[in-house]
Every structure is written in structure tokens, then in C-alpha cells.
Amino acid sequence: xxxxxxxxxxxxxxxxxxxxxxxxxxxxxxxxxxxxxxxxxxxxxxxxxxxxxxxxxxxxxxxxxxxxxxxxxxxxxxxxxxxxxxxxxxxxxxxxxxxxxxxxxxxx
Amino acid sequence: xxxxxxxxxxxxxxxxxxxxxxxxxxxxxxxxxxxxxxxxxxxxxxxxxxxxxxxxxxxxxxxxxxxxxxxxxxxxxxxxxxxxxxxxxxxxxxxxxxxxxxxxxxxxxxxxxx
Numbered sequence: 001x002x003x004x005x006x007x008x009x010x011x012x013x014x015x016x017x018x019x020x021x022x023x024x025x026x027x028x029x030x031x032x033x034x035x036x037x038x039x040x041x042x043x044x045x046x047x048x049x050x051x052x053x054x055x056x057x058x059x060x061x062x063x064x065x066x067x068x069x070x071x072x073x074x075x076x077x078x079x080x081x082x083x084x085x086x087x088x089x090x091x092x093x094x095x096x097x098x099x100x101x102x103x104x105x106x107x108x
Numbered sequence: 109x110x111x112x113x114x115x116x117x118x119x120x121x122x123x124x125x126x127x128x129x130x131x132x133x134x135x136x137x138x139x140x141x142x143x144x145x146x147x148x149x150x151x152x153x154x155x156x157x158x159x160x161x162x163x164x165x166x167x168x169x170x171x172x173x174x175x176x177x178x179x180x181x182x183x184x185x186x187x188x189x190x191x192x193x194x195x196x197x198x199x200x201x202x203x204x205x206x207x208x209x210x211x212x213x214x215x216x217x218x219x220x221x222x
Contacts (some may be wrong), residue, residue, distance in 0.1 A: 033210075042198055042213035043151065087150055095164075096211075098150035 002026045006088050006100035009107045012078055020073045020102045028093030034062050034073045036085040041067050043087060046073065068105065080106050112201050112214035120220045123189060129217045131182040131199030140182040140213065142174060143198040150199055157182060158204050189221045 012018040031050035035043040049064035088099035143151035156164035173185040
């Protein structure tokens with residue numbers, strides 16, 4: 001079956017670093033997306049990893065290990081506006097399999 | 109222009125009404141998508157159009173009828189909906205060919221069925 005697991009909710013402090021983990025078991029795996037979704041808004045693209053390793057994009061970095069079926073999103077220098085849901089999405093057999101999302105709460 | 113627009117922003121309809129949701133993009137994308145999203149859940153794919161032809165229908169009830177009149181427009185016609193169909197309906201677009209192309213989402217239409 002197709003399965004994506006990520007924590008339901010995480011809390012972090014403004015200015016700190018947080019890592020959101022995602023594990024997946026999906027067939028025909030091609031790569032992994034991370035999307036950000038603020039409450040009541042549409043998802044927006046953050047990253048796409050197809051090769052193992054870390055990809056850095058400003059304050060956000062995304063890591064993939066294909067052999068372990070594991071990815072994480074790393075957010076540095078957290079800002080209040082980073083409070084949102086973060087969705088791990090597997091690109092599998094040319095379709096997207098969406099995780100349930102991790103709600104990230106940032107506290108001052 | 110990297111924007112996907114959707115109208116209306118909010119819609120309240122009765123179970124006997126017929127209404128349509130509209131989506132438009134001018135990025136030259138030839139793949140367009142309809143998703144349904146319930147509160148605190150990820151988006152669920154409903155339909156995919158590729159080159160204006162329906163390529164994926166995720167077993168969606170016939171009370172939802174998609175239409176792609178041209179490469180920039182995507183409609184979702186609604187008829188005889190149920191209260192459980194109340195949700196955020198998201199339109200997205202992307203390049204065609206591989207699923208690793210980033211999908212650009214519109215702001216969504218929040219639908220309430222009474």
C-alpha cells in the first residue's frame with residue numbers, strides 16, 4: 001500500500017530550528033515534495049528531492065534518503081509567519097501521494 | 109504571471125442547486141487539477157486534465173462534472189451535492205509529462221452545501 005507518516009503537530013520557538021520528519025512507503029517512488037499551507041490558504045511549493053542528500057534553499061532545507069524511505073524538512077531562524085502546515089508528498093508512479101501534514105506552531 | 113485564479117472565493121448552495129467553480133491560469137501549463145480538501149486533511153485529488161483531455165478521474169461521484177474548455181480554463185460543475193461535499197476545492201496547474209513538475213495552486217473555493 002501507499003503510506004506516508006509525519007507528526008501531526010510540532011511546536012517551536014521563534015528564532016530556533018525545527019526538523020519535520022517524514023517516512024514513506026510508496027511504490028514506484030520518483031521523488032519527494034514538501035509543500036507549505038497556511039490555514040485557509042492553498043499549498044505552496046517548498047522543495048522537491050529526487051536524489052539522496054540535503055538541498056538548501058535559504059532558511060529551508062530538505063533531505064532525502066531513498067534507501068530508508070525517509071525525508072525531513074529543516075527550518076532555521078524560525079519566524080512567526082512559518083506557523084503553517086507542512087505537507088510531505090510522494091511522487092509515485094507519476095501521481096502525488098499526500099501526507100496528512102504537520103501543523104507547526106511557532107511561539108514567541 | 110505565476111498565478112492560478114479561482115472564482116468564487118466562497119459559495120453556499122442548497123442540495124438542489126446547480127453551480128460551477130472556475131479556475132484560470134496563464135502560465136502555459138497543459139495539466140490542470142481539481143482537489144478537494146476537508147479541514148485538517150491533505151488535499152485529495154479528484155480530476156486531472158492533460159492537454160484539455162480528462163486523464164484521471166479518482167472515482168469521483170457524477171454530481172461533480174469537470175470541464176476544460178481550453179488550455180487556460182478549468183471548470184467544475186456541481187449538481188445535487190450533499191452536505192458532506194462541503195470543503196475547500198483547490199485548482200492547480202503544472203507542466204505536462206512528469207509528476208515532478210511543481211504544481212501551482214489557486215486560492216481555492218470554500219464550498220458550503222446546506
